[in-house]
Amino acid sequence: MNGVVILGAGHAGSQLAVSLRAEGYGGPVTLIDASDALPYHKPPLSKTFLMDPEARPQPLRAAQAYEAAGVMRLTGRVDAIDPAARTVTLAGRLLPYDDLVLATGARNRMLPDLAGAANVHCLRDLADAQRLRDALPGAQRVTVIGGGFIGLETAAALAGTGRSVTVLEAAPRVLARVAAPETSARVEATLAGLGVTLRTGWVGRGWRRESDRVTAIQGDGEEIACDLVLVGIGAEADTALARAAGIACNRGILTDAGLRTGAPHVWAIGDAAETPHWQLDGAAVRIESVQNATDQARHLARQLATGWTEPFRTVPWFWSDIGPLKLQIAGLAARADRRILRDEGARMAVFHLEGDRLVAVETLGSPADHMLARQMLEAGRTPPDGVLLEGPAAIKGWLAAA
Template structure:
């Protein structure tokens, strides 16, 4: 066995993929994947969907089996990393142990943004990021319970859909003027509002939460202006923050994420980063972006593994995302930042399938496809290859 040792901090989607890719790229030394949950790396997107709704188990969500890690001689350790000593090439763990590394990967992910209001620490207030979070929510999710979800983004709406299927009363509070305001066009926001209202969800926009109140257990959400909304449980989904403290304390460049180049390398040539914690300059969009996307985490991890093995691969794939709500699958190709025109194929005010195309300067830059997998595949290709836009063809497109 070579004396080379690769340490991966974070048993996330990125961390699990990076460990597997290291072997594929020819790494023959030790591989140690360090995570702070006592379970195998698992898929996180289903947590707010099938897992919360009780349709799948944590075993089902494992990214790879224990047999895979054993066969590939990948060690997994449940531990917390306290600090990185770059000059000595070692990590200090919370349990007092020290581990040396030849190459280091940071896949530390992100954590839920906390709600900065009085009463946010009451019992019955939950965040949804880990399997343990979901188990706590499920235990509290008694049919008929009044649930208030703070945040009308994807996590909030997916959670609302799952809890409605479990028979809870659900109210979604969104601070801005429409749900999904930061990520979609008004037509798409209106569509998801219609669907959720039809399913019995109450949606309140322009709803600023001032405090949570209760007698140790949350009982009410207090809005600006004094209105009280009864709540048996509250779920907060107001975004995430990248876990960059470890990198920053070690002196690595950080800018809304650990800064990486096209090879997933940080400002230290022996350290790479991938996933939700990583911030990457994307030439296609002309800016530095931190993507909260499983496909992007996987691609960055594969590139990072190649870099650790001394090979040269580049992060190049088009970002894409998805969201499952009720019987709807929303698939998103590209990033719509800076769009100046929207084209609609289908009628989001009436239908349960449609595509919203986003253009900038006449170029297709993104597409939101609801129950239209063919449109999604075609849009991904057109955006990645920067194909000329045939408006009539886009409007003719449909489900497939």
């Protein structure tokens, strides 16, 4: 028995490894990653880890947890996978499997012109975070390219340290692809209050370089001088091994609702997977979140351990800590055609509806609304607009009564 081989020890791969055993899987479990670091939480890398030079990465679970589950952790680069022979090539050595799970995650997009410059950074894994943290002492003027989650979380964290922080965003507002205009406005106001300079609608014209450093970002008729540049313009699924093996990929590695790829005995989970979604009538979507990674891992663990098979179906949820703001999102707003705003200042909720059906909820500073949103979406229930507008107590009461 060759067991399950998992490529990638991020949130998804690590969860799958221990969940397989918890579900009663009896065969070998091998977890392979390019890094030998004990698998760690990624979200703190843009916040607490960055701010404290002494901080260590926060392990997802103790080393003993893998030992207790009989998980073999291997470090190295996987050069190829061969679904026909059911092998992976790890550092030139062939490793056979019964089932292979691609939990290869995503890679940051980089602006090609900036790649390789000594003071240009991106932020995804521990190596990125360490490199950025090491560079901070010499960086007074920080420019963040991209007003997405990573960029804004980092900008907020750095603004509190006396640095001059500028965020450049091409869209008319930050978080334009992922949040309602009301949410963007509140985030922008909060960042401005922290002293972050926001330049939305930014039209990039180039960069000024001196030897191996970028010293200024050029826009229309102006230049923004910088000591350090953080590029946060999104990520792309790491599909290289799958594509090379002839496994169908689109934006991610394509799977069916049971997380199977196009190749027998090969599965994909987490940021790398593009999977049919129940909220989109089965259209495939790639979701980058801790919740999606760990829930897909648990789902697949049960399938591989027990033979049980069901479509993957969870309410997606997500959070971002941007300075003092806690932004929480439940559901997918892609198909919403109207929204309801409840704004009580420190506490705010945006309800996205598709016709009469609630499909997503964004909250700022209101965990109660977020948790209720997850319950409503899970149950497929939508209270009347008036109940949503009234507040969490009313929603809770409506859910209990109806």
